[in-house]
Amino acid sequence: MSKTCQETGFTASQQAKWPLTHSSLTNSLEKSQVIPDSVNEQLSKDILELTSEQEISKKLSERRDGIINHLKRRFDSKFRGSKLTTFGSSESGLGLKNGDVDLCLEFNGEKPKKVLNKIARMLRDDGMEDVTLISHAKVPIVKFIDQRSKIPIDISINNSLAIYNTKLLRSYNDCDSRVRPFILAIKHWALHRGICNAAFGTFSSYAWTFIALQSLQTTNPPVVPNIQKHGKRSMKIIEGTEYDLTMSEEPKKLLKENNSQSVGELLSNFFESFALNWPWDENVLSIRSGENISRSSKKWEQQKPSIIEAVIDDKNVRLGKHSLPVEDPFDTMHDLSRVLRPEGAMDIREEFLRAFKILTEGGDWKKLTETKFPELVNDSANTDLFEDLRIMPAQDVKDMLEDLQSELSVLESEIEIRNNERKNAIEMSKALRKNAELQREENKIANTLKPRRAKIEQVKKQRDEVNNNYIPVHWIENELSKVFKRLTEDVDLMRTPSLQKEIELFSWFFELQSMHEHSKKTREFHNEFKKLLREQKNALFELENVKESGTEVNLFGDFANFDDLAHKLLLEMNPMHTEKRKLKREIGRLEAWIRISSKKGGQKTRHNNRSNKKNYSKRRNNVNVAEVKSRAASGGALSLSDLDTLLNSGGISSISNGQQNGTSKKKKKSKKKNFSPHRGNRGRSKKGM
Numbered sequence: 117m118s119k120t121c122q123e124t125g126f127t128a129s130q131q132a133k134w135p136l137t138h139s140s141l142t143n144s145l146e147k148s149q150v151i152p153d154s155v156n157e158q159l160s161k162d163i164l165e166l167t168s169e170q171e172i173s174k175k176l177s178e179r180r181d182g183i184i185n186h187l188k189r190r191f192d193s194k195f196r197g198s199k200l201t202t203f204g205s206s207e208s209g210l211g212l213k214n215g216d217v218d219l220c221l222e223f224n225g226e227k228p229k230k231v232l233n234k235i236a237r238m239l240r241d242d243g244m245e246d247v248t249l250i251s252h253a254k255v256p257i258v259k260f261i262d263q264r265s266k267i268p269i270d271i272s273i274n275n276s277l278a279i280y281n282t283k284l285l286r287s288y289n290d291c292d293s294r295v296r297p298f299i300l301a302i303k304h305w306a307l308h309r310g311i312c313n314a315a316f317g318t319f320s321s322y323a324w325t326f327i328a329l330q331s332l333q334t335t336n337p338p339v340v341p342n343i344q345k346h347g348k349r350s351m352k353i354i355e356g357t358e359y360d361l362t363m364s365e366e367p368k369k370l371l372k373e374n375n376s377q378s379v380g381e382l383l384s385n386f387f388e389s390f391a392l393n394w395p396w397d398e399n400v401l402s403i404r405s406g407e408n409i410s411r412s413s414k415k416w417e418q419q420k421p422s423i424i425e426a427v428i429d430d431k432n433v434r435l436g437k438h439s440l441p442v443e444d445p446f447d448t449m450h451d452l453s454r455v456l457r458p459e460g461a462m463d464i465r466e467e468f469l470r471a472f473k474i475l476t477e478g479g480d481w482k483k484l485t486e487t488k489f490p491e492l493v494n495d496s497a498n499t500d501l502f503e504d505l506r507i508m509p510a511q512d513v514k515d516m517l518e519d520l521q522s523e524l525s526v527l528e529s530e531i532e533i534r535n536n537e538r539k540n541a542i543e544m545s546k547a548l549r550k551n552a553e554l555q556r557e558e559n560k561i562a563n564t565l566k567p568r569r570a571k572i573e574q575v576k577k578q579r580d581e582v583n584n585n586y587i588p589v590h591w592i593e594n595e596l597s598k599v600f601k602r603l604t605e606d607v608d609l610m611r612t613p614s615l616q617k618e619i620e621l622f623s624w625f626f627e628l629q630s631m632h633e634h635s636k637k638t639r640e641f642h643n644e645f646k647k648l649l650r651e652q653k654n655a656l657f658e659l660e661n662v663k664e665s666g667t668e669v670n671l672f673g674d675f676a677n678f679d680d681l682a683h684k685l686l687l688e689m690n691p692m693h694t695e696k697r698k699l700k701r702e703i704g705r706l707e708a709w710i711r712i713s714s715k716k717g718g719q720k721t722r723h724n725n726r727s728n729k730k731n732y733s734k735r736r737n738n739v740n741v742a743e744v745k746s747r748a749a750s751g752g753a754l755s756l757s758d759l760d761t762l763l764n765s766g767g768i769s770s771i772s773n774g775q776q777n778g779t780s781k782k783k784k785k786s787k788k789k790n791f792s793p794h795r796g797n798r799g800r801s802k803k804g805m
């Protein structure tokens with residue numbers, strides 16, 4: 117039985133998924149509610165608390181600097197003359213603590229995609245985690261997680277516009293102390309409610325920043341001005357397109373009136389205005405204009421299908437352009453709603469209505485930002501390489517290590533099998549390729565045999581026809597010269613030849629001449645005949661050779677089959693190599709932790725919370741070490757773990773030094789020690805930075 121709404125076309129499950137949006141579309145939504153002042157006060161407190169929680173600790177900031185400096189050094193040597201710049205929220209100050217670090221490599225030596233490919237390869241070789249090349253995005257990037265600090269990083273190439281919009285956002289942030297908490301609150305809310313993920317069809321956090329800023333520009337009186345409106349126009353051509361990059365030098369001076377609303381009030385107003393006056397029916401959000409502008413003036417009418425049409429169409433269609441238009445401040449042809457999908461756009465509307473409803477009902481920040489999809493929220497970034505291991509019993513870590521080692525050895529032997537198979541396939545392909553070449557050669561030689569045989573027969577016949585009784589030419593020539601000599605020598609009057617004799621000599625001479633003619637022809641034909649015979653013999657010999665060097669691999673088929681097999685095996689091995697690298701890294705990490713924890717005396721108890729962990733290690737340093745030392749000094753009984761503690765706190769020789777000495781030595785040791793299992797000196801010392 118269908119429960120599709122006649123008015124909206126929503127199915128029952130769509131009505132359940134977006135109840136408030138559905139009510140607003142059927143005009144049955146209660147809109148007369150107001151948000152109580154008490155809620156705003158509490159909101160302000162909660163937002164300020166959130167903001168202070170988002171302060172970057174010194175440790176995290178050092179880690180960020182560490183990885184950025186490390187990458188600078190790597191790129192310096194790989195891409196000579198390149199420049200690495202930080203942009204995005206870590207630079208504008210409008211980011212949540214666990215946000216990514218956005219880096220732009222300015223380099224013109226090669227095509228950006230080629231550079232990104234090289235970077236991805238380099239990062240994989242360096243052991244970075246989850247290295248992903250997103251090459252088809254508007255701005256192609258390489259995403260990865262630094263294996264040591266666990267900080268997510270995005271790298272793009274020559275992304276100059278992003279550097280300018282970061283500067284603009286920094287400037288907005290500097291305008292008023294409420295900008296940062298206000299934007300962080302909206303980003304936090306959007307993130308936890310599952311509507312801040314461009315990859316999943318909702319707004320990017322960059323887009324939310326502008327949605328939030330527009331609200332601060334349009335509240336009465338405004339909290340921030342329009343920074344792009346005043347000042348000498350600054351035009352710049354980037355990648356062939358001219359952009360107006362004007363930004364006011366002194367934006368604060370642009371505000372005529374002071375807005376004194378609390379950040380809680382500002383946020384309530386934000387939700388209220390979107391819930392009650394959905395701006396996108398008629399307008400485009402435009403920071404550059406300082407206010408919403410009409411869709412018609414921007415020529416950004418909603419293209420078909422609209423959000424509702426797309427949602428009720430069960431063919432999972434793509435949303436028409438300009439569904440919830442937000443104009444990029446510099447790239448004004450770029451609508452940040454381009455990434456939205458029908459369901460994502462519906463979720464956004466529902467969340468605004470939900471937020472307003474919660475606030476009017478006196479609900480709090482916690483309820484407002486209740487996490488909808490925990491898997492999309494990285495709230496407690498694993499910023500310590502050993503974070504998870506610290507709370508694990510040592511035996512569990514060892515078991516895990518053993519499992520991984522055996523997994524690795526299975527994987528390695530699987531890779532080896534494939535590798536050998538691939539080598540064999542390549543060998544086979546080579547052999548078959550050579551055979552094919554030889555076959556061609558054989559055919560070529562064989563093709564010359566038949567015509568040559570015919571030619572031999574023909575020449576032989578010609579030779580025999582010219583002179584069947586073959587007299588050697590040299591004999592005829594000899595005879596000719598003798599007769600010629602006798603006929604032309606001086607006549608001895610005493611021995612004059614008879615006429616008869618002279619006639620005989622002359623006729624013999626002419627006969628010899630004719631014989632010579634024939635014999636010369638015969639000799640030519642004979643030589644030709646001999647040459648052809650020789651050629652035929654050589655060809656046969658060559659043919660024999662070619663046949664001998666061919667192998668019997670033809671039985672196995674075509675070389676192309678083996679090329680395909682080799683390629684298939686290579687493709688199969690690629691993810692295996694990635695898995696192998698991952699396993700090796702994890703094994704390295706576990707081994708390092710086992711080494712460290714055994715040196716430190718190990719963490720043998722299960723502790724789930726950070727402060728407990730701190731207390732625990734404090735207890736070990738201050739109480740156990742001193743107590744063990746004094747027991748050892750007084751000759752008391754020592755257990756194996758006592759001995760372990762003793763050895764790790766200066767050894768037997770430190771016993772007489774007393775308790776204080778023991779503690780100070782321990783401190784020194786922990787300062788000196790670097791627990792990283794990885795190569796390089798990144799993050800070890802700041803001297804080089």
Ligand code: UTP
Pocket residue numbers: 203204205206210211212215216218277278279281282320321322325452
């Ligand atoms: P991010 O998505 O990382 O946003 O884009 P963000 O502002 O740094 O926010 P979080 O804290 O990480 O979530 C990084 C930068 O890329 C540029 C902007 O400079 C943005 O700050 N960018 C992003 C664009 O220029 N256009 C876009 O459509 C998206």
Ligand code: MG
Pocket residue numbers: 204205206215216217218
């Ligand atoms: Mg970012």
